[in-house]
Amino acid sequence: MANEVARRRTFAVISHPDAGKSTLTEALALHAKVISEAGAIHGKAGRRSTVSDWMEMEKARGISVTSTALQFTYRDTVINLVDTPGHADFSEDTYRVLTAVDAAVMLIDAAKGLEPQTLKLFQVCRHRGIPVITVINKWDRPGQAPLELMDEIEERIGLKPTPLLWPVGIAGDFRGLLDRTNDSYIRFTRTAGGAKIAPEELMDAEAAAAREGVDWGNAVEESELLSISGADHDQEQFLAGRTSPVIFGSAMLNFGVHQILDALVDLAPPPGDRPDVDGHPRPVTAPFSAVVFKVQAGMDSAHRDRLAYIRVCSGTFERGMVVTNAATGKPFTTKYAQSVFGRERSTVETAYPGDVVGLVNALTLRPGDTLYTEEPVRYPPMPSFAPEFFAVLRADSAGKYKQFRRAVDQLDSEGVVQVLRNDLRGDASPVLAAVGPMQFEVVAARMKAEFDVEAKMENLGYSLARRTNAESADELNRQRGIEVFTRSDGVLLALVSDKWRLQYIQKEHPGLTLEPLVAAAD
Ligand code: G4P
Numbered sequence: 001m002a003n004e005v006a007r008r009r010t011f012a013v014i015s016h017p018d019a020g021k022s023t024l025t026e027a028l029a030l031h032a033k034v035i036s037e038a039g040a041i042h043g044k045a046g047r048r049s050t051v052s053d054w055m056e057m058e059k060a061r062g063i064s065v066t067s068t069a070l071q072f073t074y075r076d077t078v079i080n081l082v083d084t085p086g087h088a089d090f091s092e093d094t095y096r097v098l099t100a101v102d103a104a105v106m107l108i109d110a111a112k113g114l115e116p117q118t119l120k121l122f123q124v125c126r127h128r129g130i131p132v133i134t135v136i137n138k139w140d141r142p143g144q145a146p147l148e149l150m151d152e153i154e155e156r157i158g159l160k161p162t163p164l165l166w167p168v169g170i171a172g173d174f175r176g177l178l179d180r181t182n183d184s185y186i187r188f189t190r191t192a193g194g195a196k197i198a199p200e201e202l203m204d205a206e207a208a209a210a211r212e213g214v215d216w217g218n219a220v221e222e223s224e225l226l227s228i229s230g231a232d233h234d235q236e237q238f239l240a241g242r243t244s245p246v247i248f249g250s251a252m253l254n255f256g257v258h259q260i261l262d263a264l265v266d267l268a269p270p271p272g273d274r275p276d277v278d279g280h281p282r283p284v285t286a287p288f289s290a291v292v293f294k295v296q297a298g299m300d301s302a303h304r305d306r307l308a309y310i311r312v313c314s315g316t317f318e319r320g321m322v323v324t325n326a327a328t329g330k331p332f333t334t335k336y337a338q339s340v341f342g343r344e345r346s347t348v349e350t351a352y353p354g355d356v357v358g359l360v361n362a363l364t365l366r367p368g369d370t371l372y373t374e375e376p377v378r379y380p381p382m383p384s385f386a387p388e389f390f391a392v393l394r395a396d397s398a399g400k401y402k403q404f405r406r407a408v409d410q411l412d413s414e415g416v417v418q419v420l421r422n423d424l425r426g427d428a429s430p431v432l433a434a435v436g437p438m439q440f441e442v443v444a445a446r447m448k449a450e451f452d453v454e455a456k457m458e459n460l461g462y463s464l465a466r467r468t469n470a471e472s473a474d475e476l477n478r479q480r481g482i483e484v485f486t487r488s489d490g491v492l493l494a495l496v497s498d499k500w501r502l503q504y505i506q507k508e509h510p511g512l513t514l515e516p517l518v519a520a521a522d
Helices: 002-006 021-031 056-061 088-098 116-128 146-157 205-212 214-228 235-239 257-266 398-414 438-451 470-478 499-508
Strands: 008-015 069-074 077-082 103-109 132-137 160-163 165-168 176-179 184-188 200-203 243-248 289-297 306-314 322-325 330-333 337-341 344-347 356-360 370-372 389-395 418-421 431-434 455-459 464-468 482-487 492-496
Touching: 002 008, 008 021, 008 088, 008 116, 008 257, 021 069, 021 077, 021 103, 021 257, 069 257, 077 257, 088 116, 088 289, 088 438, 103 116, 103 257, 116 146, 132 146, 132 257, 146 160, 146 214, 146 243, 160 214, 160 235, 165 184, 165 214, 165 243, 176 214, 184 205, 200 205, 205 214, 235 243, 243 257, 289 398, 389 398, 389 438, 398 418, 398 438, 431 438, 431 492, 438 455, 464 470, 464 499, 470 482, 470 492, 492 499
Parallel strands: 008 077, 008 103, 103 132, 132 243, 160 243
Antiparallel strands: 069 077, 165 176, 176 184, 184 200, 289 306, 289 370, 306 356, 322 330, 322 370, 337 344, 337 356, 389 431, 389 455, 418 431, 418 482, 464 492, 482 492
């Protein structure tokens, strides 16, 4: 058991759309020999057959809303790559996914540097305190100077980059990597379209200097500058989330990809003891426990069911075992357990801490639920982020009211959006609250595709939500520009038109409860 835990690494890739996450996923899988040629697993619409992009909207937008996990073995280490939604509008979802991983790879486009969504998603990692490995991608194309990129990372996110591998040749003229741990040179050779693993040649410094001349000299000089500025890898600082090892590469050409895997195996932490809701760590070797980090239905028209993704936190999972849901105290039978990556599914018999399992027909499970056997445990609940977009939802025809209600309940329990109700508006027109507007598009698309309900959405003139209580609700409802709702988890939320209105009410009625919620960008 301890052995199985030690040989596991569970991580996610965070990046701005188009930085190359799909390409990198393919390349990683290729290196791990899951598939023989890049392109079989991931990809974009119109490019290759796309396993991960299951919904029309995802295809059109080129984003991935679903979260799935890819498991492969590399150097005798079991690597779980958990997919994150590719857009900051789904940062609440991303946060949930990040509760399931022990490390993140932050993927940056060499030409674009840190982009807004990378920044936001990085903040989510910081929330969770997980160590981050930085990968500068697309080095085969013209881009920024590497030292400038390092400065940008340090200045904008306060994470000190500590490059492990430094590029030889400027962006757009990628020759290979200087391995800063032993001053050797890894020279790459291009292959057609990057479809096969790029051949590497290992050289010592002398041979590298003879081969690459001034480019090698520049790389060595820059590497020395990094050492002088204290940018050498320090394992303790990395695990504490203060520094980030950096690798330069090209996912498309398969350059630097096995170095990413090596960094994960050598540096990223294995699953550790997870603190419960009271802060007491449950040892990884304790009896089975897991958290539900994602619930999803209708992934594929061929499998119209509901899947709950769990991350095993302690003990061994055996398919068929009966576990207890800490939220309800009720038993749950894990008869149908699968690993899911896009449309590919295979049955899981056994899983260990760090592994992700998809439980089929998980009608009673919700994101944040804890499952356990023997010794009871409850992990901290998932925080819900402060919504900033609000819309009233209505079914277009009264005849479909039943489907409409089922659809709303379904999407609500999956955590696709927050659903708010009050007596005034009634059950037929609930209010949807989202962190980003694309969540509404997902609702509309899924209501149509899965429930055949054409839903109408009308934006509401509110821009803020505050947590309130029953004592304050009546007075708040009497105010202009404010309305109180009950969220489906029972929390009372006051929606406010804008921050000036909020300030005014707080000043005029200091006794009223209006507490801020966790902001997505905190
Ligand atoms: P995403 O999942 O993060 O959104 O990005 P994705 O992998 O789809 O990559 C976005 C674009 O960047 C793709 O080009 C892809 O080929 C390209 N790309 C990814 N990695 C590299 C790299 O290392 N070097 C270079 N030069 N390009 C890279 P596209 O034009 O959208 O698709 P395609 O026509 O190239 O297939």
